[in-house]
Amino acid sequence: MVTAEIIKKAEELRKKLRYHSYLYYVLDKPEITDFEFDRLYRSLVDLEKEYPEIVTPDSPTQRVGGKASDDFRKIPFKKPMLSLANAFSAEELRDFDRRVHGGIGAMPVEYITELKIDGLSMNLIYENGSLMQGLTRGDGKVGEDVTSNVKTIKTIPLYIENAPAYMEVRGEVYMPRKSFIALNEERDEAGMMPFANCRNAAAGSLRQLDPKVTAARNLDFFAYALGAEEGLDISSQDDLLLQLKKFHFRVNPHYRKWDSIEGVITGVREWEKKRRELDYDTDGMVIKVNDFRQQELLGATGKDPKWAIAYKYPPEEAVTKIEKIVVS
Numbered sequence: 170m171v172t173a174e175i176i177k178k179a180e181e182l183r184k185k186l187r188y189h190s191y192l193y194y195v196l197d198k199p200e201i202t203d204f205e206f207d208r209l210y211r212s213l214v215d216l217e218k219e220y221p222e223i224v225t226p227d228s229p230t231q232r233v234g235g236k237a238s239d240d241f242r243k244i245p246f247k248k249p250m251l252s253l254a255n256a257f258s259a260e261e262l263r264d265f266d267r268r269v270h271g272g273i274g275a276m277p278v279e280y281i282t283e284l285k286i287d288g289l290s291m292n293l294i295y296e297n298g299s300l301m302q303g304l305t306r307g308d309g310k311v312g313e314d315v316t317s318n319v320k321t322i323k324t325i326p327l328y329i330e331n332a333p334a335y336m337e338v339r340g341e342v343y344m345p346r347k348s349f350i351a352l353n354e355e356r357d358e359a360g361m362m363p364f365a366n367c368r369n370a371a372a373g374s375l376r377q378l379d380p381k382v383t384a385a386r387n388l389d390f391f392a393y394a395l396g397a398e399e400g401l402d403i404s405s406q407d408d409l410l411l412q413l414k415k416f417h418f419r420v421n422p423h424y425r426k427w428d429s430i431e432g433v434i435t436g437v438r439e440w441e442k443k444r445r446e447l448d449y450d451t452d453g454m455v456i457k458v459n460d461f462r463q464q465e466l467l468g469a470t471g472k473d474p475k476w477a478i479a480y481k482y483p484p485e486e487a488v489t490k491i492e493k494i495v496v497s
């Protein structure tokens with residue numbers, strides 16, 4: 170017979186496990202040992218086994234669901250996922266800046282630069298703090314339901330405290346380079362084709378029918394935008410990134426605010442080389458007008474926002490295997 174104490178005990182364990190998972194996976198600053206974490210986790214598993222009726226879909230024990238996901242149902246978005254126009258030179262960034270100033274008149278403009286993570290963009294739907302659906306971007310209007318695979322990604326919260334009634338969090342699922350290299354070695358040994366790059370490996374891992382396979386691929390997630398939401402009062406991109414961190418999402422730390430496009434160009438040049446030191450692939454920088462009122466003034470033509478642009482770095486040789494071609 171389930172008592173209020175038992176439910177309270179389960180909720181306390183879930184709260185502790187969420188918090189320590191956040192410290193370990195998102196901040197990489199655990200406060201307890203793995204042994205202590207496992208002990209907490211084991212007590213919740215035992216409690217839920219003894220009283221199956223207290224299990225909640227957002228319990229930490231529900232990350233790797235048993236069932237293979239159905240064939241990626243197509244789900245329309247409440248708010249389309251915009252795509253980015255590209256710039257390939259500093260001059261094109263200056264053209265973008267001229268268009269922005271043309272659109273909003275004499276007001277000063279602040280820009281935010283964010284590393285452009287080379288993964289696949291996702292829409293995470295939270296209702297009353299619980300993760301209800303994880304959708305791939307698809308064509309920007311209709312996504313694919315990969316919820317059971319998304320739930321296996323440890324840095325994606327299954328439950329968020331103090332969240333509004335409805336919120337869509339958007340970001341990039343990616344595979345760290347170390348995991349990509351290890352996965353390709355495994356595939357090579359098994360006589361399978363290697364993935365060409367981290368992005369393809371992440372896409373292939375998210376589209377697995379069995380969540381257990383996805384769970385073993387060590388995917389990760391950086392949050393960078395909100396879709397449809399109720400009750401959040403956020404007025405700029407840098408405030409949004411702070412709010413996403415407060416909700417315990419991983420936010421890429423290398424974003425920066427600039428008060429001129431010349432500053433943006435400095436930032437873009439700085440990361441052209443530096444990005445190779447990172448443990449994940451980037452293919453450029455995303456430049457966004459910081460102020461949301463100015464974003465609204467500029468609007469979006471079709472599917473590209475006029476308040477954001479992606480600067481693309483020239484592609485470097487995708488190194489999967491070194492082939493030596495001996496010219497006789």
Ligand SMILES: NC(=O)c1cnc(OC2CCCC2)nc1N
Pocket residue numbers: 251252253283284285286287288290341393394455474477
């Ligand atoms: N790949 C990325 O890192 C990335 C992609 N998209 C966006 O912003 C969306 C939201 C509004 C326009 C595009 N930001 C990013 N950092």
